[in-house]
Amino acid sequence: MTISDSLTIHQLPGAPLGATVTMPSYTTDPSKLNEEDFAKLKKGLLTYSVLVVPNQADLPPESQYALTVRFDPSTSTQYGHDEKIFHSSLSVLAKDGKCVPRRPEVMMVGNGTFPAGHEGMKEFTLLHPSQSVFHKKTLTDEEIAQHHTRFYRWHIDAALYEFSPPVVTTLLGVIVPPKSEKQVITYEDSDERLEVSTGATAFASGKTAFDLLSDEDKQFALNTTVVYAPHPYIFIHEAKATSDGLTMVSEGKEMSLDELPKWEESKIKKLPMVWTNPITGNPHLQFHSCCVYKLVDNKTGKTIADLEKAREICHRLIRPAISPKYVYAHAWNKGDLCIFHNRGVIHSVTGEMPAEEKRLMHQCNVASGEDPI
CATH class of the missing domain: 3.60.130 (Double-stranded beta-helix)
Structure with a gap:
């Protein structure tokens, strides 16, 4: 060469x-x-x-x-x-x-x-x-x-x-x-x-993950905020993952929020489900579904607060990729x-x-x- x-x-x-x-x-x-x-x-x-x-x-x-x-x-x-x-x-x-x-x-x-x-x-x-x-x-x-x-x-x-x-x-x-x-x-x-x-x-x-979504799921992802648990890696430390490593199995083993190390509401991460590539402009489906806590509809404010449901949605969206x-x-x-x-x-x-x-x-x-x- x-x-x-x-x-x-x-x-x-x-x-x-x-x-x-x-x-x-x-x-x-x-x-x-x-x-x-x-x-x-x-x-x-x-x-x-x-x-x-x-x-x-x-x-x-x-x-x-x-x-x-x-x-x-x-x-x-x-x-x-x-x-x-x-x-x-x-x-x-x-x-x-x-x-x-x-x-x-x-x-x-x-x-x-x-x-x-x-x-x-x-x-x-x-x-x-x-x-x-x-x-x-x-x-x-x-x-x-x-x-x-x-x-x-x-x-x-x-x-x-x-x-x-x-x-x-x-x-x-x-x-x-x-x-x-x-x-x-x-x-x-x-x-x-x-x-x-x-x-x-x-x-x-x-990008591939987003491209593989249905039109309906693309609109859902574009209008959803992912709310992560405070100190998420401690929050899930007793839980176990799915066999594909994409998310956690919901068995009620997560640490309660009042048992976590000291945390502040203002420091909780609330990030878009879709991130924009600054050079290509392409939308990327980007989230850490092991650490997800809630999903929020940006238009209506409706919250999916059931942890198992939020995990199931994230898993379904990202699995094809x-x-x-x-x-x-x-x-x-x-x-x-x-x-x-x-x-x-x-x-x-x-x-x-x-x-x-x-x-x-x-x-x-x-x-x-x-x-x-």
Whole structure:
């Protein structure tokens, strides 16, 4: 491949979304792109939703942070979540990662025990998220032996309380399982199957999700506000997810609002169900249905306050978009940097990993200064 004097972007062949990036000759660090090439990168991201920049294994956390915040002029210096709440033992996110000490907006996620020295850390252990602790109906030992896996939890990266959802997430593959390791996702409500590499990150387009709606459902979505629970990841910490990872099973296990950590009505997130892509103008169906609390009709003010009903509606609307033909499951190479439009896609971890399997990723997202519209 010839290295150009300027950045180039190529759509992934045969994939429902995504593109690859070839860096220009003047830098290997995407945070140091000139203004022209960065504008091209940003336009490519908002067009293709996921960009893959290979050969970034040595990208330092400082550069990953600088690149991430460059996409959003309104961005704060706040990691996408309140760190105290994120790491609360009551949160479903509690074990999801550890911060790089000198750049805490960069989170280390993965699987296995790593020796002292990585990014100034003492010896540390990461645990790959597993359906075995999060889903209501888990895979059997026999299914795991047959290399089955699940979408763990479809989501957007966002606190969904107090802080505005990040515009962009960057995810760097530092240590990854061999691409030759394959697992399969089966769909309980159909005969569909999706083969993925172990530890693949799955992406589904909010634009595709909107386009697949009926005309009636499009009008419903365009005129609906999603109200999220205060401290939503604590609110749902005793609940279990559906087998497709799209939402939670309603069994009355949610924490009552008066038992949650202190919260304020003004900090509850009330976001449109449809977000507009600022470059293409396309509507994207974007919500985190695991954390939904209520749905509100913008025209009439009518509220769907029944949690089970609100979840059922969200599940029905988004489910078609995670069918195999619409999912891009990124099979990681060491050094891949995935940049994804967190306001244009939902994504999910996949993969069943034994304790001895090593996986180490650097993830960065930073709360925006503005809510999506």
